[in-house]
Amino acid sequence: MAPKSTSSKATTVSPSSNPVLALWKSYNEQTPDRLRFIDAFLVFLMLTGVIQFVYCVLVTNFPFNAFLAGFSSTVGQFVLTASLRSQVDPENKNEFKEVSPERAFADFAFGSIVLHFFVFNFLG
Amino acid sequence: MLPLLSLLISLVTLVVARSSTGTDVLVIVSAEEQKDYTLFFEDLEGRGYDLFFREPKAEKPVLLDADVPQFHHVLMLASDTKAFASDITPQNIVELLTKNVNVVVALSPKQNLFYTLAPEFGLVPPPPGTPLISYFPERTDPPTVLPVHVAPGPIVTPNTPPVWFSGIPFSVGNSPLLVPILNAPSESFASDSDSTTESIVESVEKGGEGLWAGSSLGLVTGFQVTDGGRALFLGGGAILSDAFANKALPDGSSSGNKQIAHDVSAWAFQESLVLRIDETSHHVVNATEPKEYYTTNDQVVYTTKISRWNAKENEWEPHTGVDDLQLEFTMLDPHVRTGIPEDLARPGTYSVTFRAPDRHGVFKFIVDYRRKGWTHLKSAITVPVVPPRHDGYPRFLSAAWPYYAGAVSTSVGFVLFAALYLAGETKEAGKKKKE
């Protein structure tokens, strides 16, 4: 903790980048593999969502229902995976007394299947 | 009873031209005047009509029996009579017309019940006792008997010589159902025959007001009742009389009275200028049966067959040559208005293809063809136009491929993730067990 605070005191030119770098370093060191795997999936989902949104804004939003279906597919999957991540994170064990990690995954699977069902219904 | 019998009889007799509605004619004329119209009556009988005569005051044969008309046509030549029988009233005459009976009415300078009948048709007669007077052309007859030039029109045969006329003019209103046939000469006027000079002087002082004069006055006017018969108003019955038929014009040639009597009675009794719609059909392009409802933006084909009554052949024949037939596809206001051209392969058939509007609703195919002198053609067919069904839209849109790709990639990603995650879990569980 100490070296980080001194570095923040020393460099006052760009205060925002330092916390970000520190965040990145701490994240890399502290998170277990499983959660990083989940985070990779989250990043992938975010990228696809951003691509679809940019396409909608720049080119056309004509089949608006298709855009909503695709975009909310990524957004929905993102939040479900983020929920899974928070439920599986060992630090949050006190919060989720009745939801074991296995139960969390089952919930995640159920929610995702329901989500995809609606997505494909709405798509075309 | 009577009409049936006469129908049988008339079937046997040889006919030249017959009406499209029937052959029984009731002639209401006083016995003295009946002999004045023998040529006209012969002409009618020669055309196949059965004439039944009735004095104006006689009670029988009645016009209507229990609201059913007893004759197909009524000819009222008793213009000088003031009192009629109880069933000859203006209201009954109007009712006859609505029941598709044709009526010919001869007016006269004497005021009688026809003076209350004519205004209902938009025709205003002049004050009673003011016959039509003209001092031109120079002739030996009194001013109340004058030759009238016949303007060309669809009802009269072309080049009809001028006709002799005696009676009253009337002012023709602006009802679209009126069919002007013969108008007064421009130098004629209606006035009391004794004091014409005083009346002219008076009207000059008033700036021309109050003098019934000019060529806008009608002498013979027809009226086509909506969904009913035809009415014909004559300013005076004398135009049909023998005397005028045989009378020579001032310049020596023969008059056209016989011809015009033939023409106007043919029109009034629905022999000429009679049209009807035989059938209409509508369907989608490339189909033959009409659909219960159409979809928006459908290509719809509308076909109609029009035929015309041929009096000589006594049958309906296809009517060609209508170039201004119009179809309106209407929902409160016409959304599509298009002409219906003739189908050259089939004469008498008119067909058009158009695109149903983009708006859903209950539409009507409306054909409303009205020309002066001709029967009115009316047809309205109601048909719903519905929006496309849920599977009537194009299935895959090319503009949406990024969204398809995104949705599919998310699903695939989910499946992969789940598989790898569970695999990771079993590996971890295995590791833990080993430990």
Place this chain on the structure above:
Amino acid sequence: MATAYTLPDISPTAVKNTASLVRIVALALISGAAIASRLFAVINFESIIHEFDPWFNYRATKVLASQGFYEFWNWFDPTAWYPLGRVVGGTVYPGLMATSGVIYNVLHKLNLPVDIRNICVLLAPGFSALTAWATYMFTKEMKDASAGLLAAAFIGITPGYISRSVAGSYDNEAIAIFLLMFTFFLWIKAVKLGSALYGSLAALFYFYMVAAWGGYAFITNMIPVHALTLMLMGRYSSRLYVAYCSWYAIGTLSSMQVPFVGFQPVRTSEHMGALGVFGLLQIVAFAQLARAHMSSKQFKDLLFYSVIGIGLIGAGGFVGLTYMGWIAPWTGRFYSLWDTGYAKKYIPIIASVSEHQPTAWPSFFMDLQLLIFLFPAGVILCFRELRDEHVFVIIYALVGSYFAGVMVRLMLTLTPCVCVSAAVAFSSLLDTYLDPAKPEVPVVEETAPATASKPAATATATGTSAIDDVVNAAKKSGKRGIFDLDTRLIIVFNAFCMLSFFVLHCTWVTSNAYSSPSVVLASQNQDGSQHIIDDFREAYYWLRQNTPETSVVMSWWDYGYQIAGMADRPTLVDNNTWNNTHIATVGKAMASTEEVAYPILRKHDVEYVLVIFGGLIGYSGDDINKFLWMVRISQGVWPDEIQEPNYFTPQGEYRVDDRASATMKNSLMYKMSYYRFAELFGGSKQAMDRVRNQRLPTVSPTLDYLDEAFTSENWIVRIYQVKKEDPLGRDLKSANAFTDGKKRKRSKPVSRRRAIM
């Protein structure tokens, strides 16, 4: 520990089993009571669909049952809103019809041939039993099972809910309240457990609710407000994140599947609250995550810049999009809840519905009786516990109370909350007084001399000081409570009596006020026997049997669904009221003279006009009483031709006797209502209008363009046939005068001369 009464010695497992058995039996009895109390109308009259809106739902369900789901989905009704038609598939909430269709098909597969009408009539009582169960589950989360049973009993018989769910009231609210409570229960479970399963289930039932009722916007805003309040209270937790995000993502996507809702969840202001809270949750979750990895100072910097920046960008984005029109502003129906004067000025149709009027205070008592004053007590008890779910009930209570005060119809959404809070309060009361634990006796000897020595200055002073001493003594001893059996018996007996009064009140209100089919009226003869007034059905069946199948009927929009359902004829306007101009056209035709109304009638192919007239029998819901609304609505579209002040007397009164204004006397509605009415009274006595209590002129109005076709037995429904155009092209007034034998005034011919300038 001392006990006031001894409990029998039974093992805990036996107690538990008995308790659950008692619960099940209690729930079954409550369901039975709920269903039974809704059957008054069926027993008193017959199994018939009530009111107006249910007739349309019934017609739609018949289409679904007979032709299948896809035909219903694509159904275009050409007989409604003639000639515009109505795309029913896209303008209806299909949940109710789909539910009935499923039940119908299931029963038929089981070889029970139940008629579709009976399914529709009895659907609401069936679902009310389910609502009672859902409320039980919900209240169990709040407090415990005993409070749950009380809440179930309350909502089973309270008139506030019965009014919209009697047998025969086949309307969206029949299933919507069940879905409302069940969705809320699933949401509370999701927040409590932090489970995505419950969140997804909540989303699924939310989807069912969206398919069933337009009031789903209540859930759409309640859950985000709850989440936001929790966050503002500093109670953000991962459970909240999991629950809300799974609910929002799946719920919003699924709600857009309903064609009637379409893209509204991302396009209108009513749904933006949910989206905003969703975004806020993402930000807060990310901030929490980042906080775990950084020092607090760096975290504060990051938070300060990025979070606030994102928040500002988000808020600015919403405002900008609304300004540009991409996001629609609040629609009239919801906006009029905030600005109550708005509807009267701008949207008279919304203001004219009697259900949209503000609530009068007696209806609170009539609908809820003792629950309404237990309700604040329950809310305060929620404040005491203040777990996450109690915050929800508090918010629900606040919001529900406001809306119930604004609009009578929204009493229905307040009722479940009142039942829950009242149950919590009542149950706490019973718990306290049934708890056998007795406190220890406090020691009061030390302070007794002190009280005796104090001078008795005023009576109140001594009284209060004695009580203060006892209280202080009790505090010193450490326990407060109820001592003996007598207090307990009194309170419990009192509570029991109050509950009995509640049951009596509910049953009385249900049987008297809310069980009328309104299609059939009942009155009492002089000897007390019931006299049924069946005019509506008489007239509708006359239409059905005596008119061509395609003849169009014009009436005011209230009766459109009934005409379509019972008479099976095309109508111009009906209760859907989606096209204001069409309704204004009908209003204009009713409010104008015959000459002005006739072209409108012919343009719309109207063959029959139907009016409701209550003047003979005293039925006050007739068209003359609604006439001013017709005038106002048509004035909104044609302010030049129709002006409301013209229909009042110069003194500003609304009269129908000889003091009525000329515009009023010549209007089509007046003529149709009072045609031949004076002749009914014999001409010697003046006709008396029993609703307005005014005497009419002895000469009835005359009608030139319409013919009277049918008048029902008590003159309530009058049907007129529109005359065809005159064959001679005259206007019908002159044509009628001619037929009557009157001579036309001699008119000069039209002058074709132009004046010389």
